[in-house]
Amino acid sequence: MPAAPVPARVDTRSLVLDAALDLFSGQGYFNTSVHDIVRASGVSIGSIYHHFGDKEGIARALQAHLGTRMAQMVADVAAQADTCRDQSRALIARLFDMTEAEPRTMAFLFYARHREFLPDEPPVCSSRPFVMLRELVERGMARGEVRRMDVLVASSSLFGGAFRMITSRLDGIVPEPLPAYLDAVWSCGWRAVAVEAEPSTSRRKRSPR
Amino acid sequence: MPAAPVPARVDTRSLVLDAALDLFSGQGYFNTSVHDIVRASGVSIGSIYHHFGDKEGIARALQAHLGTRMAQMVADVAAQADTCRDQSRALIARLFDMTEAEPRTMAFLFYARHREFLPDEPPVCSSRPFVMLRELVERGMARGEVRRMDVLVASSSLFGGAFRMITSRLDGIVPEPLPAYLDAVWSCGWRAVAVEAEPSTSRRKRSPR
DNA sequence: GTCTATATCATGATAGAC
DNA sequence: GTCTATCATGATATAGAC
Numbered sequence: 293m294p295a296a297p298v299p300a301r302v303d304t305r306s307l308v309l310d311a312a313l314d315l316f317s318g319q320g321y322f323n324t325s326v327h328d329i330v331r332a333s334g335v336s337i338g339s340i341y342h343h344f345g346d347k348e349g350i351a352r353a354l355q356a357h358l359g360t361r362m363a364q365m366v367a368d369v370a371a372q373a374d375t376c377r378d379q380s381r382a383l384i385a386r387l388f389d390m391t392e393a394e395p396r397t398m399a400f401l402f403y404a405r406h407r408e409f410l411p412d413e414p415p416v417c418s419s420r421p422f423v424m425l426r427e428l429v430e431r432g433m434a435r436g437e438v439r440r441m442d443v444l445v446a447s448s449s450l451f452g453g454a455f456r457m458i459t460s461r462l463d464g465i466v467p468e469p470l471p472a473y474l475d476a477v478w479s480c481g482w483r484a485v486a487v488e489a490e491p492s493t494s495r496r497k498r499s500p501r
Numbered sequence: 502m503p504a505a506p507v508p509a510r511v512d513t514r515s516l517v518l519d520a521a522l523d524l525f526s527g528q529g530y531f532n533t534s535v536h537d538i539v540r541a542s543g544v545s546i547g548s549i550y551h552h553f554g555d556k557e558g559i560a561r562a563l564q565a566h567l568g569t570r571m572a573q574m575v576a577d578v579a580a581q582a583d584t585c586r587d588q589s590r591a592l593i594a595r596l597f598d599m600t601e602a603e604p605r606t607m608a609f610l611f612y613a614r615h616r617e618f619l620p621d622e623p624p625v626c627s628s629r630p631f632v633m634l635r636e637l638v639e640r641g642m643a644r645g646e647v648r649r650m651d652v653l654v655a656s657s658s659l660f661g662g663a664f665r666m667i668t669s670r671l672d673g674i675v676p677e678p679l680p681a682y683l684d685a686v687w688s689c690g691w692r693a694v695a696v697e698a699e700p701s702t703s704r705r706k707r708s709p710r
Numbered sequence: 711g712t713c714t715a716t717a718t719c720a721t722g723a724t725a726g727a728c
Numbered sequence: 729g730t731c732t733a734t735c736a737t738g739a740t741a742t743a744g745a746c
Binding site for chain 3: 533534536546547550556641
């Protein structure tokens, strides 16, 4: 007996959130009408308002959903290593992968100005996943891996380059898929904050050129 | 509404652009109606449309104006030093100062999603000032100050931390005025890309001035 | 819970006098 | 060039049948 095909009854909420993510990320929240979402999701406008209350409700639900997914991801990745060095590298690797696999998700999380359409939500930078990043850096500092300095400065310096590469990639400025830049980007970020620089040539002792 | 003490000779365009910058940065382009700009600028809607054609025209003029100012600033700062090291430091210092003095300007340039309301303009990251930053890094690489690597990676790593501090400050996450963090932020960025790390403690054998 | 049809109203834009 | 008064569109949101 083959596995059951995709169930006929697909959850309406998911249908709507999926379409909304596409549209919001692609053309912006304000350039997207609820009727656009109706068309893209196949769900009627009555059902949409029944489930989400108003247009902002759609964005709120979307942000909550993606925020939770993201926090889960950060927790998972962080749990698989015990040094800040390895955690930060794995995290950037994961973010780079996600940028290629789900650019819309990343655009919504990293790039959208949530304050403009969700005036009550706290700014992105203080949302859970970003706070977790700071905590990760804080532990690295306590363990003596990261130089002692302001935590905001440290986490901005460690991840700022990677974040910029992500937004640049989403903007079409970066030609290659991000994983191609992982080693270079991470090693720059790590040099920025590490107590001791990596031996700049682990095996390649020659200086090029 | 603050009436300008200097009466007669105020140019209408500047009045409008000034009000628009405030409103766009404060509440977003799409949350600002042309009537809001009328109220804030004291200029009639007829005059506004006479000068700018449509609402996008206001945003375009604003971006052109600020982009030019910014490019000029980058050129000025870069001209006052001849190493990438000093140029990058002076640039970040200037950006930090501007963030405190003109947060609205910085918010519009760094934080607004121009693509959403100016679909024809190139993305911010490829605008003139940002390209100048990459060229600055490129010259540093040619001079042997900066390690050889992808230019996008290098400029993202050198300035990414500072940019993140700026947006975090605009978001209200950073408590102190940015100049307080200048040394820490710049030295992280520079360590990230420099061929040789700075001596970590504060003995600076700088040439004066 | 889902749908269609409709109400309401703010917004971008114009007309035309001065 | 500046202004007031007005239009036309398309948006969010609701009503109410099934």
